[in-house]
Amino acid sequence: MQILRRLTKPVSHLVVLGLLALSLHLPAAQAGMIGTEAVVNAAQAQQNRERLHNAFSRDDVQAQLLARGVDPAQVQARMDSLTDEEVQTLASNMDQLPAGGSVVGALVLIFLVLLVTDLLGLTNVYPFVKKSR
Template sequence: MFRRLAKPVSYALITGVLALSLHGPAARAAMVTTDQIVSAQQSQQDRAKVHTLLAREDVKQALSARGVSTTDIQARVEAMTDQEVQALSSKLDRLPAGGDALGVLALIFIILLITDALGITDIFPFVKKPARR
């Protein structure tokens, strides 16, 4: 009985050992530079700053008066590239203290209007959408 099982078992063991000896390509690792870490942290801080601004009641009221929901704005901020968020955040930094929140609202409105005209978002009903191909 042992001789009858020896041949299939040996084939299974040989196949298993060969399968284990094959391996995929090695993972590539690279050094992470300080600039990459700083830019990632700066991007997170900029997004947090924009979200903090959008969480303010006066900003929410001004946006709802223009017919824009808070969830649409939050989704748009999440969809923005790091460069767009950085530009918006730097504009917030240049505003006078307690001052021109209307300028920020206008900037957000323009960004939303442009993305709506490009067909990326569908927020404003008065914007003509590009023809679908």
């Protein structure tokens, strides 16, 4: 019986020390209620991030980035580091900006098309164009 007590005493000390060591390193879990607004904001932020990634991963956008000397991988890395507020601002600005340019650009294009057709004699829009007939 004495032999058994001598063997169990060090083993029990090791078990107690092991349990104490495990309990000291594990933080206590804390639970709480998550509001609906937090869930909706997180889902909206994720949706905006996916939308930006889809927009910047298009071939024409990446070609324009490369033409301007910007590495598309660097753009993706920077987009991943944006905060949720910055992603929201960028996504809302994408909705508000014109897709193809400005109104002034469209007016200049129309002016040039009418000028060329007037020079070719197909139309008679501008009185200052001298037509050769």
